[in-house]
Amino acid sequence: DQQVKQNSPSLSVQEGRISILNCDYTNSMFDYFLWYKKYPAEGPTFLISISSIKDKNEDGRFTVFLNKSAKHLSLHIVPSQPGDSAVYFCAASDSGGGADGLTFGKGTHLIIQP
């Protein structure tokens, strides 16, 4: 039973446009959500996070939106750049990231077209 779902295996966006990556979750105990970016042959790199007490967090070109009632979060990248091409993982925690670790989605491969 997948508790974190990323339903789009891949997404292609033109350079300069907005990239929107979506994530749904089923566990209402999750209280912290994160996005990680992964290049081939490297470990995941933390991008941005959001606590369940907020509905938006912004860091430069990256914004994460959380809709608790819909159990949905999204990552917006504006403007998209070629270096953003990577696999993006949505992750969630129900223990402040402590002893229960992070629960990840399967990832979305973002491809930025020139």
Added chain:
Amino acid sequence: ETGVTQSPTHLIKTRGQQVTLRCSSQSGHNTVSWYQQALGQGPQFIFQYYREEENGRGNFPPRFSGLQFPNYSSELNVNALELDDSALYLCASSLATGVYNEQFFGPGTRLTVL
């Protein structure tokens, strides 16, 4: 600041053998988590070590075991290897501060079981 390192990068084992994977935490971090990432999947939490004690565990059998050393480096041991153990094994370190702790990942060890 030294990041998370893992060794070896790749290894090949046969079914029934035992394997030990190693991880050096980022400087100043006292918590290590291990994840298994099968092909086409997101990372799945194996267990976490804090101050040399197992602090939490995911849905993995007892043949997956670990150690954390006084310098906070860690080992993941897998006994009686099965074909399905073939995966990328990721180590992540963090500093437990009582609030959410961002996890920093290493590049991973690619294990192939034949």
